[in-house]
Amino acid sequence: xxxxxxxxxxxxxxxxxxxxxxxxxxxxxxxxxxxxxxxxxxxxxxxxxxxxxxxxxxxxxxxxxxxxxxxxxxxxxxxxxxxxxxxxxxxxxxx
Numbered sequence: 001x002x003x004x005x006x007x008x009x010x011x012x013x014x015x016x017x018x019x020x021x022x023x024x025x026x027x028x029x030x031x032x033x034x035x036x037x038x039x040x041x042x043x044x045x046x047x048x049x050x051x052x053x054x055x056x057x058x059x060x061x062x063x064x065x066x067x068x069x070x071x072x073x074x075x076x077x078x079x080x081x082x083x084x085x086x087x088x089x090x091x092x093x094x095x
Contacts, residue, residue, distance in 0.1 A: 038079060050083040 005027065013023040034052070037044050044052040055078050062073040 041077075048084055048086045050081055050087060053080045053082060054078070055080050 009020065009023045009027050012018065012026055013020050016023070016026075018026070034044050038052060038054055041054050043054065057076050057078055059075045060073050062071050063069070064071055
């Protein structure tokens with residue numbers, strides 16, 4: 001099962017005993033902080049979970065699979081997630 005925004009907001013509501021509107025505000029504030037930090041090019045480190053990094057990709061030659069034609073793909077920035085060792089161990093049942 002995929003954890004959705006609604007499930008996360010409901011979890012915040014249950015764990016912190018907040019009304020749904022406040023739980024949604026907490027979630028939206030957190031996402032806003034993460035988005036603006038990544039947009040500025042800085043990394044977001046959440047201890048025990050992982051690190052979201054912004055990486056620059058250079059311009060490169062690509063291929064259109066439908067037509068087989070070559071195309072130059074523009075330089076761009078991507079977000080990469082590097083999980084922490086603690087999270088990896090939890091997922092693999094190690095403590």
